[in-house]
Amino acid sequence: MKKPSFKFKSLTEADLPMLADWLSRAHLQKWWREEEITIERIRDKYLPRIFGEDDARPYLVYLDNSPVGYIQFYHAWINQAWWPDKPEKGVLGIDQFIAEENNLGKGIGSRFIAEFVKQLFENPEITEVRVDPKPDNERAIRCYKKVGFKKAGQINTPDGPAMMMVLKRKTFLGKYQ
Ligand SMILES: CC(C)(COP(=O)(O)OP(=O)(O)OC[C@H]1O[C@@H](n2cnc3c(N)ncnc32)[C@H](O)[C@@H]1OP(=O)(O)O)[C@@H](O)C(=O)NCCC(=O)NCCS
Structure with a gap:
């Protein structure tokens, strides 16, 4: 079978109507917080990311040339208010x-x-x-464990309680190389 x-x-400005449509779907409501899903609010939130004016960098995930999802990375050391341990540069x-x-x-x-994280670790x-x-997002936690993330304890974020999960460079390279 062909490997996917x-x-x-x-992400581009032209993708925002599709993103707004995705974000309004029922299966995301419990797990992806958006205060209000209107095209104006989505533009206000995601345009600064598109233009590099925010610490998050947004991408569409394509599988065999069709968009199937969204992923972003952010520089955890910039927004020191998010996690209690105030991560160092490099996280x-x-x-x-x-x-x-x-x-x-x-x-x-x-x-x-796994593929996205591999590309991040190329830096x-x-x-x-x-x-x-x-x-309580058991499906996501199970997915992240499969990739190699390890639970590091429950924390409180401005979004509410969260399970911190960490994948260190050494662990990742040991698993995938
Ligand atoms: C989180 C997300 C990206 C994971 O992607 P995915 O393709 O569903 O994940 P995978 O299929 O690779 O892994 C999920 C695992 O959880 C299992 N699973 C599915 N539903 C489950 C549930 N309700 N409880 C526990 N495990 C569950 C799957 O069987 C699979 O494990 P297995 O491969 O051992 O059988 C995706 O589920 C998603 O978009 N969820 C909605 C939004 C979300 O939660 N985003 C994450 C915010 S942190």
Whole structure:
């Protein structure tokens, strides 16, 4: 069977109506917080990311040339208010979702996240990548464990309680090289 091929394309302004449509879907409501999903609010939030004026860098995930999801990384040391341990330079955070509900739980997320993290670690300055799912997001936690993230304890973020999960460069390279 042909190995699926994932590509990450920087989000553009032209993608925002599609992103707004995705974000309004029922399977994301509990796990992806948006205060209000109107095209104006989505533009206000995501245009600074598109233009590099925000610490998050947004991408669409393509599987065999079709957009299937969204992923972003952010420089965790810039927004020191987010995590209680105030991470050092070199620590990145990621957030992601799959657009179609019937694509959940089929191994797509763990494969594109592993590929994205591999690309992040190509920068030698990156020491670790973290995710902070809600503690009851069992599907996401299971997915991140498969990629190699390890639970590092429950924390409180401005978004509420979260399970901190950490993937260190050494662990990742040991698993995938
Ligand atoms: C989180 C997300 C990106 C993971 O991608 P995915 O393709 O669903 O993940 P995978 O299929 O690779 O792995 C999920 C695992 O959880 C399992 N799973 C599915 N539903 C589950 C549930 N309700 N409880 C526990 N495990 C569950 C799957 O069987 C799979 O494990 P397995 O491969 O051992 O069988 C995707 O589920 C998603 O977009 N969820 C909605 C948005 C979201 O939660 N985003 C994350 C915010 S931190």
